[in-house]
Amino acid sequence: MTDQAQKNGGNAWQSEKFLKNLTKRKRAERRFRLTGLLAIITALTLLAILLFSIVSKGYTAFVQTFVTLDITFAESVIDPNGTRDPVELRTANYTKLVQNSLREKFPDVTGRRDLRRLFSLVSGDADIKLREMVENDPELIGKTIPVSLLAGDDVDMVNKGYIDRNLVEDDRRVKDKELAWLDVLEADGDIAIRFNTGFFTNGDSREPEKAGIAGAMVGSFYTLIITMVIAFPIGVMTAIYLEEFAAKNKLTDLIEVNINNLAAVPSIVFGLLGTAGRRFDARPDDIADNYHCGPCRHPRRTGQHSPSGPWPRCVKSTGGVPPYPAAVHAGHPDRNDYRPVASTR
Amino acid sequence: MSFYPLLIVLLLMSAVGYWFGSKKALSTVGKSSNFITPRPHQFGLYVVIWALVPPVVLGALWAMLQVTPIQMDTGAMRQIDRVVFPVLLLLAAGAGLYFSILRINPDLRVRKTIEGVIYIILILASIISILTTVGIVLSLLFETIQFFGKVPMSEFFFGLTWSPQTALRADQVGSSGAFGSVPLFTGTLLITFLALCVAVPRGLLSAVYMPDYASSKFRSVVKPMLEILAGIPTVVYGFFAALTVGVFFRDLGDSIGIDVVSESALAAGVVMGMMIIPFVSSLSDDIIMAVPQSLRDGSYGLGATKSETVRKVILPAALPGIVGAVLLAVSRAIGETMIVVMAAGFAANLTANPLEAVTTVTVQIVGLLVGDQEFDSAKTLAAFALALVLFIVTLCLNVIALIVVRKYREKYD
Incomplete structure (x- = not known):
């Protein structure tokens, strides 16, 4: 070092070798820094993609399509006897009102299948709304007013753009006829999109448009x-x-x-702890209810229970139902009566 | 007497005891020879303790007795349960109440009793965690023993085919299931490995970058954003993996002519890696922070650059801790359920190719337990055997990691 230092006018920090080395080290420094930044940026990008993907796929669930129809609250359908009896009003066939209105709107639709398709433009829930309207205001009977009704799920999907209109008809869930009806409704300004309040107030349902959380x-x-x-x-x-x-x-x-x-501990192991814990949980009522007996997990009345299975305790230690042969199990005593079968019958 | 009336009566009794206890303490306070006496409400509490502890202990013993396999349903036992036991309980409470009020005098060291009871309650609370572990082990163990009565251990641990379908009747086709768990564990390891490949470099680098390079403004924005990743429910990750990432990899593979299935191990692994990035980064962040400043100062003093310090001084010093952090991440990835249930396959393939579908232990446990199952069939019991192995593996990883991290911390304390 001293030799070199003297050669360079006494300054080792300016030697060519040192400077070269320094440049290299500074480059390594920059590279390292960049790698770190890159790592953070990729992580954040992944987060952004995740959020974008979830939001873009999910946001349309917060709005719903509504179809406005001119509903005639015909007295002949709702209250043929003219009594305005609340029970009568409650049990009337309001679905018929919706169907009549749709038929009026599209008079040239005939045939069972086509009519069924036509009626499915509107959710099966529509009658409830009409019933509530009439119950709140029986004066409506006999009048014709436009009512905005929840659309069927297929209409909703078309309206939100999830069903490709250009697809071959056979591959498409919604057929040409339905699309034509929809276009007519659209042209008349009868289709609207509104906030999906049902999503927060409904329970789960087989009908997608009615499902809520x-x-x-x-x-x-x-x-x-x-x-x-x-x-x-x-x-x-x-x-x-x-x-x-x-x-x-x-x-x-x-x-x-x-x-x-x-x-x-993985959460699924806790889940299994819960499952296994049910062996102590089978109450006589559960058994008599034709309910699942904890871990046995099969209905008692199917006669599948094998008394020699690994769960003798769930039968024996709870309520004293002895391990019956399958045939006895099949005719298990009623609810609340869980005395041993052999002694009671 | 049923539970709630009994509870209400007991609470009423202790309220009365509180009132009498504090009243008597006040009336006798003048006779004290000590200068410091407990507050009246502490005497009240003392009485409440004596009114509540004996019945609670009795009740606990009785409840324990009921879990044991003693025949509980005979008429005599039911009579005891309905009449004798509540009376006994109330008698115990009454006796506790009476004698404790009788004993009250200003020199009685009630605070010691109160402290003691609180101490015991605290100990019981902390022992619950141990009981939980024991409960897990026992409940899994019983079922696993049942399972190994039906399927030989050698087949479970070394068998190469997993096909847990068992027929309802013995004469049906394919009634003998295959319970070789090797494909499940290789699948789990493959997905875990992929997840670590995503998470460890990113987590570690961000842990290094944040304290040493980033400005405090950058840090205050980016760090919470990274933590968001840990807060997202895993079911959302599952959706993302199944609907976006899996499809993306499949389309990508199609476009360059590689066959990628949409439920590939790659998709599940990458998304799981995303999930554990903040896990790795926050743990290693703690550990890197724990490296003493003197080591950094020494390195800078010798003229090292930041990256040299990080690579040659900090990382080697923090290595054991980082290993511990990674082990914890591994254990988390192995036990992760929802992402793989939604994104990985159900078919057990023995493969190391990340582009194919593999299944994991957790997926199979879910698959075995969903729906109505016969709980005396090997198929259902297999879930418990798998869970026990999963528990033991994660337990070992956790304990090793915890010990490593703790040793490491002590080194620099």
């Missing part, structure tokens, strides 16, 4: 509450114990490692 939300809410009630006090008390009271010994260590481990 209310039931699921209630379930999630209760699960949340119960989890909180269990986890919060126990967790806080454990923390206080471990931090403030516990001596540093093997037991404390064990508890601490164990808690950390519980947090990392």
